[in-house]
Amino acid sequence: MEQPLFLAPVFQEKIWGGDKLHTVFGYDLPHDKIGECWAISAHPHGTCHVENGPFKGQKLDELWDNHRELFGNAKGDVFPLLTKILDAEDDLSVQVHPDDAYGLKHEGELGKTECWYVIEADDGAEIIYGHHAKTREELLDLIETGQWDNLLRRIKVKKGDFFHVPSGTIHAIGAGIMILETQQSSDTTYRVYDYDRKGDDGQPRELHIQQSVEVTTVPHVDPELHIIQHNQGTSSVTEYVRTPFFNVFEWAVDGTLTLTQGGLYTLVSVIEGHGQLIIEDPETVNSTETYDISKGTHFILPNQIKKWRLTGKMQLIASEPGIDA
Structure with missing residues (x-):
């Protein structure tokens, strides 16, 4: 796995x-x-x-x-x-x-x-x-x-x-x-x-x-933000920005949050709380690996990990490469 x-x-x-x-x-x-x-x-x-x-x-x-x-x-x-x-x-x-x-x-x-x-x-x-x-x-x-x-x-x-x-x-x-x-x-x-x-x-x-x-860009123009929040029970995913270089999200976990790989790979930082990261083996039924994560933990979910769950109460900021990265 x-x-x-x-x-x-x-x-x-x-x-x-x-x-x-x-x-x-x-x-x-x-x-x-x-x-x-x-x-x-x-x-x-x-x-x-x-x-x-x-x-x-x-x-x-x-x-x-x-x-x-x-x-x-x-x-x-x-x-x-x-x-x-x-x-x-x-x-x-x-x-x-x-x-x-x-x-x-x-x-x-x-x-x-x-x-x-x-x-x-x-x-x-x-x-x-x-x-x-x-x-x-x-x-x-x-x-x-x-x-x-x-x-x-x-x-x-x-x-x-x-x-x-x-x-x-x-x-x-x-x-x-x-x-x-x-x-x-x-x-x-x-x-x-x-x-x-x-x-x-x-x-x-x-x-x-x-x-x-x-x-410097002259005159200055504020980039438009289209912030979107998706709720998943008591947890949520907030999409902050999509650019040619990166897409950035907040994962607010309150119980369980299930996610899938949206880019080629995902960078993740825990900025508050603690919980578990649970990786499922797509080739083996009921086979999982669980990792304890907490505030200050940073990790990459490589391309081969297509689905994962987060449990606990925590706040994470995640990013993935944009189309030009």
Whole structure:
């Protein structure tokens, strides 16, 4: 019987990070300023390894290269998705990401479209999401003259909010917010503004004004969201977004939730509660494997697993590759 791939997260120290990945999720952290948990990643800057089964100890990029059948023989040189949990104790830099064409040409890697599910948010916490410039010339002028209040669009957020952040969107996560981020597997970030913070070397952190102006979508347009919820008894599936890169869902389990493979494979993160993942063997009657899962568990359901059940009381965020991934 095919097994899920449980993954060990990789932690990234950040100037704006805190300790909530320990206090909220219970992870043992290597430093006290951890901003990112790369929960499901095959990116070379932080590659997860498998914790169970016949592939135990292997890295996700190795599985992509050598066992593509696990991923439905998907095309592509790199595993296309990356799941993170971000803890913003302080404001992140104001930034923007390129699309695939620009990223591959200038950085040698994919562009970065992403989306955010807000796990926690302090009262009054806000994000920067978009800008007010009408032309690229106005965008450059507002950046160069530091008119941030006139340029940046601020939105207050709360637990449970969801945002789609296409490449070309100026954005920043504000202090006091923890999110789960589903994104293309890219680590290319162009900083527009960083509050004049200094890095470990005592110098202001690098900005990327030319690249930012070149890749930013002008004028900003909010992507339309068509959020759909399907109830299954007292449990539910909420479809947040479908893009060429990824489809993202929330699975709210209160009792039992039965699901089937909708894409080539599925990435799953438990963000609240605990319960069981039950895999049925399609070739053997009444043959199942049960796995205990809880808050902070991350796994991939490979292509060969076509149906599963979740039991207990928990909240999970799941994603699958889109048509262009």
